[in-house]
Amino acid sequence: MVQCHQTQFDASFGALSDATRRGVLEHLGREDASITTLAERFHMTLTGMKKHVGVLVQAGFVTTEKVGRVRTCRLGVRGLEEEAEWIERYRRLWTERFDELDQVVEELKQKERANGRK
Amino acid sequence: MVQCHQTQFDASFGALSDATRRGVLEHLGREDASITTLAERFHMTLTGMKKHVGVLVQAGFVTTEKVGRVRTCRLGVRGLEEEAEWIERYRRLWTERFDELDQVVEELKQKERANGRK
DNA sequence: ATGACACTGAACCATATGGTTCAGTGTATA
DNA sequence: TATACACTGAACCATATGGTTCAGTGTCAT
Structure with a gap:
C-alpha cells in the first residue's frame, strides 16, 4: 500500500507545489479554457503556460483536446x-x-x- | 482566501513530492529518529538526509532538537x-x-x- | 587524552524546473 | 490568397533539487 503509488504521488504533489498550476486548476474548476486564455490570465507566454498544462496533464489532473487551432483544457477525471x-x-x-x-x-x-x- | 497561503503551499506540497520525504514522515509517525537512523533507513548519506529533514522542517512538518551529539527529529505541531x-x-x-x-x-x-x- | 561517533558546512555535480525567445506549422477569415 | 491567430518545438538561461565527498566541530566512552 506504500510503494505502489510513489511515482504518482511524486507527480501529483509536484504538480500542486506551484502557485500558477494551483491557479490553473482553480480556473478550470470554474470553466474550461484554451492555452491562450490561461497564458493571459497568468501573465505568461503561451509556451510557458503550455509547460504548466503539460505537468498537470502528466499528473492526471487535466486533459486537453485540440479542435481546429485551439486546444481546450479541462479538469481530468482523476480528481x-x-x-x-x-x-x-x-x-x-x-x-x-x-x-x-x-x-x-x-x-x-x-x-x-x-x-x-x- | 486564495493568495494568502501560496508560498506555504508551495513549500508543503513541494515537501510531499519526494518519496524519501514521505517515507521520513511515515517513519516519524511511528517513532522519533536521529538523522543517522533516517539516513541508514533510506540508504543515503548523513548530509543528504539532513537536507531532506531541512525541507520538512522548512515546510513545518517536522521539528528537531539537538541534545548531546544527536539531533532528534519528530513530527511538528503543524500537521x-x-x-x-x-x-x-x-x-x-x-x-x-x-x-x-x-x-x-x-x-x-x-x-x-x-x-x-x- | 584518544578515538570513535553524530552532525555540520562548503563545494561540487547532474539533472529538473520555470521561464524566455524565435522560428516554425496548421487553421480560420477577410 | 494574404493575413492574423493558436499552438508547437527547439534552444537557451538562471536557479533549484537531490545527491555526493571532504574536511571540519563538538561530544561521548575508554
Whole structure:
C-alpha cells in the first residue's frame, strides 16, 4: 500500500507545489479554457503556460483536446481522491502521535502534583 | 482566501513530492529518529538526509532538537490540516464539475431518445 | 587524552524546473 | 490568397533539487 503509488504521488504533489498550476486548476474548476486564455490570465507566454498544462496533464489532473487551432483544457477525471486519502492517513498519524504526547504531559502533571504535596 | 497561503503551499506540497520525504514522515509517525537512523533507513548519506529533514522542517512538518551529539527529529505541531482543507476544496470543485457533465450527458441521451422516436 | 561517533558546512555535480525567445506549422477569415 | 491567430518545438538561461565527498566541530566512552 506504500510503494505502489510513489511515482504518482511524486507527480501529483509536484504538480500542486506551484502557485500558477494551483491557479490553473482553480480556473478550470470554474470553466474550461484554451492555452491562450490561461497564458493571459497568468501573465505568461503561451509556451510557458503550455509547460504548466503539460505537468498537470502528466499528473492526471487535466486533459486537453485540440479542435481546429485551439486546444481546450479541462479538469481530468482523476480528481484528487488518492491525494486526499494519503493526506487523511497522515492526519490520523499526527493526531495519534499528539494524543500520545498529551498523555505524557498529563502524566508529568500528575507527578508534579505528587511532588508538590511532598 | 486564495493568495494568502501560496508560498506555504508551495513549500508543503513541494515537501510531499519526494518519496524519501514521505517515507521520513511515515517513519516519524511511528517513532522519533536521529538523522543517522533516517539516513541508514533510506540508504543515503548523513548530509543528504539532513537536507531532506531541512525541507520538512522548512515546510513545518517536522521539528528537531539537538541534545548531546544527536539531533532528534519528530513530527511538528503543524500537521496537514491546511493541505487537507485545500485538497478537500478542490475535490468538491471536481465533483461539481462532473455533476454538471453528467447533466449534459443526461440531456444528450434525452435528445437521442427523442431523435430515435422520429 | 584518544578515538570513535553524530552532525555540520562548503563545494561540487547532474539533472529538473520555470521561464524566455524565435522560428516554425496548421487553421480560420477577410 | 494574404493575413492574423493558436499552438508547437527547439534552444537557451538562471536557479533549484537531490545527491555526493571532504574536511571540519563538538561530544561521548575508554
